[in-house]
Each structure stands twice: as structure tokens, then as C-alpha cells.
Amino acid sequence: MFGDYEAQRHWQEITFNLPLKQWYFNNSDNNLQYWGLDYPPLTAYHSFLCAYVAKFINPDWIALHTSRGHESQEHKLFMRATVLIADLLIYIPAVVLYCCCLKEISTKKKIANALCILLYPGLILIDYGHFQYNSVSLGFALWGVLGVSCDWDLLGSLAFCLAVNYKQMELYHSLPFFCFLLGKCFKKGLKGKGFGLLIKLACTVVASFTLCWLPFFTEREQTLQVLRRLFPVDRGLFEDKVANIWCSFSVVLKIKDILPRHIQLIVSFCFTFLSLLPACIKLTLQPSPKGFKFTLVICALSFFLFSFQVHEKSILLVSLPVCLVLNEIPFMSTWFLLVSTFSMLPLLLKDELLMPSVVTVMAFFIACASFFPVFEKTSEEELQLKSFSISVRKYLPCFTFLPKIIQYLFFTSGIAMVLLTLMAVTLDPPQKLPDLFSVLVCFVSCMHFLFFLLYFNIIIMWDSKNGRNRKKVN
Numbered sequence: 001m002f003g004d005y006e007a008q009r010h011w012q013e014i015t016f017n018l019p020l021k022q023w024y025f026n027n028s029d030n031n032l033q034y035w036g037l038d039y040p041p042l043t044a045y046h047s048f049l050c051a052y053v054a055k056f057i058n059p060d061w062i063a064l065h066t067s068r069g070h071e072s073q074e075h076k077l078f079m080r081a082t083v084l085i086a087d088l089l090i091y092i093p094a095v096v097l098y099c100c101c102l103k104e105i106s107t108k109k110k111i112a113n114a115l116c117i118l119l120y121p122g123l124i125l126i127d128y129g130h131f132q133y134n135s136v137s138l139g140f141a142l143w144g145v146l147g148v149s150c151d152w153d154l155l156g157s158l159a160f161c162l163a164v165n166y167k168q169m170e171l172y173h174s175l176p177f178f179c180f181l182l183g184k185c186f187k188k189g190l191k192g193k194g195f196g197l198l199i200k201l202a203c204t205v206v207a208s209f210t211l212c213w214l215p216f217f218t219e220r221e222q223t224l225q226v227l228r229r230l231f232p233v234d235r236g237l238f239e240d241k242v243a244n245i246w247c248s249f250s251v252v253l254k255i256k257d258i259l260p261r262h263i264q265l266i267v268s269f270c271f272t273f274l275s276l277l278p279a280c281i282k283l284t285l286q287p288s289p290k291g292f293k294f295t296l297v298i299c300a301l302s303f304f305l306f307s308f309q310v311h312e313k314s315i316l317l318v319s320l321p322v323c324l325v326l327n328e329i330p331f332m333s334t335w336f337l338l339v340s341t342f343s344m345l346p347l348l349l350k351d352e353l354l355m356p357s358v359v360t361v362m363a364f365f366i367a368c369a370s371f372f373p374v375f376e377k378t379s380e381e382e383l384q385l386k387s388f389s390i391s392v393r394k395y396l397p398c399f400t401f402l403p404k405i406i407q408y409l410f411f412t413s414g415i416a417m418v419l420l421t422l423m424a425v426t427l428d429p430p431q432k433l434p435d436l437f438s439v440l441v442c443f444v445s446c447m448h449f450l451f452f453l454l455y456f457n458i459i460i461m462w463d464s465k466n467g468r469n470r471k472k473v474n
Contacts, residue, residue, distance in 0.1 A: 002069050002071070003131070004132055005071070005079065005130075006069060007035040008131060009062075009079065010068070011037050012050050012061075013062045013064060013067055013068075014030055014037060015044050015047045016051035016052065017063075017064040020215050020216075024036075024216075036229065038230060038232065039166070039230070040165045040166060040167065040168055041212050041213055042162065043166055050082050053082075058074065058075070061075050061078070083133060086136050090140065090143075091136070091142070092118065094142040095114055095142065096114050097146060098145070098324065099117070101146065101149075102327060105327060109327070109371075112372070116364070116368050116371060117323045117326060119360070119364045119367050120319060120337055121337075121357065121360035121361045121364050122316055122319055122341040123135060123316055125348060125356060125360060126313055126344070129348070129351060129353045129356055130351050130353070132313065134167075134313070134316050136166050137166040137169075137170050138163075138320045139163075140159050140160065140162040140163035141159070141170055142320065142324075143155075143156070143159035144157070144158075144159040145293070145321075148180060148181060148184075148292070149292065149293075153200075154200055157181070157205060158204055160173070161204070161205055161208035161212075165208070165212040169314055169317055170317070172299060172303040173296055173299065173300060173317065173321075175276060175295075176280070176296045179281075179283040179287075179295065180283055180287050181197075182284055183284045184197065185197050185198045185201075186285075213226075232309070233261070233265065233308070233309070234261075235309055236264075237264050237308060238256075238310055239309070239311060240311070240312060240346075240347070241346045241435065241439065241442045242310050242314075242442065243315070243343040243442045243443075243445035244304055244305045244310050244446060244449075245305050246306075247446075248439075248442050248446035251439060255267075268306055268308040269307075269308070271305075271306035275302040275306055275453065276299045278457065278460075278461065279298040279457060279461075280295060283295045290463070291463065293321055294321075294325065295460065296321035296324070297325070297456050298456050298457060298460065301318045301449060301453050301456070303317075305450065305453065312344050312346070313347070315344065316340075318340065318449075319337055322336050322337060322340075323337070326368075329377075329382070329384055329459075330372035331377045331406075332383065332406075334368040334369075334374050335410055335413065336448075337364070338414075339448045339449070341357070341360075341361055342421070342445060343442070343448075345357075345420075345421060345424060345441050346437075346438040346441055346442075378403045378406065378407055380402060383403060384459050385458065385459070387462040387463070388458050416444055420440055423437055424441065
């Protein structure tokens with residue numbers, strides 16, 4: 001059905017030509033089986049705004065029915081221009097301001113950090129090549145991170161509510177926001193200022209959602225239909241080739257065939273909840289901006305690996321918080337961001353984005369290697385594993401080789417990703433195994449993500465011990 005590019009164009013066609021009450025309903029003018037609108041109201045409003053501009057340039061681009069499958073160089077230029085404008089208005093200012101707010105680093109380092117984040121290939125390839133508007137929701141989420149990290153809690157909550165109301169997948173980040181703000185309220189005291197902050201935050205969230213959803217609250221069925229479109233349980237545990245647990249191990253264990261749908265939901269919920277629980281508890285009890293950023297990584301990665309109905313592009317929700325710790329752990333962050341782009345290789349090849357992928361990945365890697373001494377930042381302290389290593393050495397005094405193991409794993413990982421890319425591009429898979437290379441990419445990426453989940457959890461769990469030691473020294 002022409003891919004996500006057509007989906008975005010079709011949503012402009014629907015929102016412009018049909019009354020708002022019909023946007024999410026199946027009818028003769030809006031076949032929901034053909035890229036039916038399945039994102040929250042802010043996405044629909046954005047599509048309407050883009051369509052309004054498109055009408056003045058070329059009405060044929062959004063003509064009802066007749067514009068299906070329309071694709072031309074002029075229209076591609078228009079669609080990519082809309083992504084760029086969204087970037088310039090929302091995402092890029094958030095990245096620049098975030099880097100300006102980084103403490104204890106030079107201006108040169110702040111500029112370098114911003115450049116590396118903006119050069120992240122995954123987001124560029126998906127938004128400008130495959131075609132989506134991920135930078136809008138991620139930009140709002142980043143504004144939210146900035147707000148709550150700088151104690152502008154109400155503005156941060158508002159920004160994050162806008163992110164969720166643009167793309168429901170932003171719920172991957174919701175628990176860290178909730179736990180961080182709840183921890184702040186506990187810290188201020190729930191019998192005093194903390195209770196006042198809690199009430200203000202609740203009012204901000206309710207008001208934000210009410211304003212975004214107001215046109216859809218006129219009828220109960222209208223609201224329920226939008227919710228059904230946002231959370232399509234009937235689609236199954238996963239779609240296509242996604243580098244999470246369920247897809248990667250489906251080759252060995254066909255969970256989708258073995259377990260009923262409702263049991264799949266329960267199992268995926270339990271795995272997701274248990275994998276993110278320790279970090280969320282820690283953040284609630286000891287709220288800090290650093291802990292908040294790392295918990296964002298852990299929660300988003302847990303959702304990606306274990307939750308229900310995950311798409312390969314959802315790895316971008318993990319990549320954003322990893323970009324935010326690029327300055328703190330450049331080696332591991334660069335590695336993760338390269339793997340996240342590699343994990344989408346089957347989709348990128350399907351969209352004929354091999355050359356753009358190579359160019360953007362090389363540009364990103366060269367920038368990170370130039371601005372950050374990536375390969376020099378591999379000591380226990382620079383990997384933020386010193387507290388963990390000291391704890392292990394109490395029982396295993398010879399445990400001094402962790403940085404070398406991680407370096408070895410990085411080079412092995414790089415070789416594996418290059419080889420798999422070359423094989424997928426140059427070789428034809430066996431007839432009996434047409435998805436061989438796609439499955440291998442998913443499996444290798446999934447193993448990486450499980451390793452990174454363990455790594456970020458270690459950083460979070462051993463950080464408090466390090467913090468207490470610093471207090472004692474002071």
C-alpha cells in the first residue's frame with residue numbers, strides 16, 4: 001500500500017476532505033484498512049495543517065480518492081519540507097537548548113554534543129527517507145525532559161502530554177516522568193509543598209488531554225473509537241521483523257501460535273513491568289536528573305524488547321534518551337545508536353535507503369569519534385562501572401578485565417553488523433529461508449539490546465552506592 005509515505009499523505013487527504021467526526025471511523029470515503037488514521041488527535045491536526053498548505057500548492061496531492069498512491073518529485077520535496085519545518089520548530093531547538101544546559105563542559109563540547117545528536121542516522125533515515133514525523137513527538141518529549149530536569153515541572157508535564165497526544169508510543173517514556181515527578185513531590189513532603197505540586201501536575205495533565213481531545217469528547221462512541229484505533233490489540237504480538245524478544249525467538253518458539261491472544265498480552269505485560277520495575281522504584285525514592293535520563297533509557301528499552309505490538313521504528317524512542325547521555329558515556333552511547341540504526345536494516349533496504357544509510361552512519365560515527373575520544377573513554381570510571389566492579393572484586397579480586405571485554409565486544413559487534421549488511425545487500429537468501437538475513441539482523445540486534453538493558457540497569461542500581469560514598473567523603 002505504498003508504505004508510510006502514503007500513510008502520511010493519505011491522512012492529509014482524509015483530515016482535509018472529511019468532517020472531524022469521520023476521521024477515525026470506517027466508511028465509504030475512509031477505508032480504515034487503507035492506512036486508516038491510528039495516531040492521537042495532535043497527529044490528525046498536524047495532518048490537516050499540512051493538507052491546508054498542500055491545497056495551495058497542488059490540490060491534486062490531497063484530492064479525495066483520486067490522490068491515492070500519488071508520488072512525484074515535487075510532492076516528495078513538499079513532504080520532506082514539512083519534516084524539516086517541524087524539526088526547526090520543535091526538535092532542533094530542544095536539542096540545542098538541552099546541550100546549552102549541560103554543566104561542567106566547554107562551549108565547544110556543547111556544540112559537538114548537539115551536532116552528534118542531530119546527526120543520529122536512525123531519525124534522519126526514518127523521518128526523511130521511510131517517512132514519518134517522529135521528530136515532533138521526540139521533540140516534545142525532549143522539551144518535557146528539559147522542563148522537569150530544570151524544575152519547570154508544569155511546563156515539562158505540558159510538553160510531555162503534547163508528545164503523548166502526538167504519538168501514543170511516547171507512553172514508553174511515561175513511567176520515568178511519573179516516577180521522577182512523584183519522587184519530587186515525596187521529597188517536598190506530601191503534607192506540604194509536595195501535595196500542592198502534585199495537584200498542579202494533575203491539573204496540568206487533565207487540562208492538556210482535555211484540550212487535545214475536546215472535539216472527540218462530544219460523543220462517547222467517538223472517544224472509544226479513537227482509543228480502539230490507538231491501541232489495536234487485534235494486530236498481534238509483533239509485526240514485520242522487529243529486533244525484540246518475541247520476534248527474535250519466534251524462529252525457535254512460535255509464541256503467536258502457541259498462546260491465545262489474551263495470554264500473550266499478560267505475558268508481555270509481566271515481562272515489561274518486571275524489567276523496568278527496579279529502575280522506576282529507584283527513581284521514585286531517589287529522584288535526580290541523571291537517574292531520570294537513565295531510567296528513560298531502561299523503560300523505553302524494556303517496552304521495546306518485551307511489550308505488545310512493537311514496530312522496528314520504536315527503537316527511536318530508546319535512542320532519544322541515549323542521545324541525552326552521549327556526553328556522559330560516549331563510547332556506549334555511540335555503540336547503541338549505531339546498533340539501533342542497524343536494527344532497522346530490513347526496513348531501510350525495503351525502502352531502497354542503502355546509500356543514505358551508509359552516508360549518514362559514516363557521518364555520525366566520524367563526528368562522534370572526532371568530537372569525543374570514544375575509544376579512549378573505556379575505563380571502568382568512564383563507563384560508569386567502577387562501583388559495580390568494586391562490588392564484584394570483593395568476591396572476585398581478579399575482576400579487572402571488564403573494560404577490555406567491552407572493547408572486544410564492540411569490535412566483534414562492528415564486524416558482525418558490517419558482514420550482515422554486506423550479506424543482505426549482495427547475496428540472495430536460500431529459497432527455503434527467504435527471510436534469513438532479516439531474521440539474523442533482528443536476532444543480533446536483540447542480543448545487543450539485552451546487553452544494553454543489563455548495562456544501563458547496572459549503572460542505575462550501583463549509582464546510589466557511589467552517591468553515598470561521595471557524601472561520606474564530603
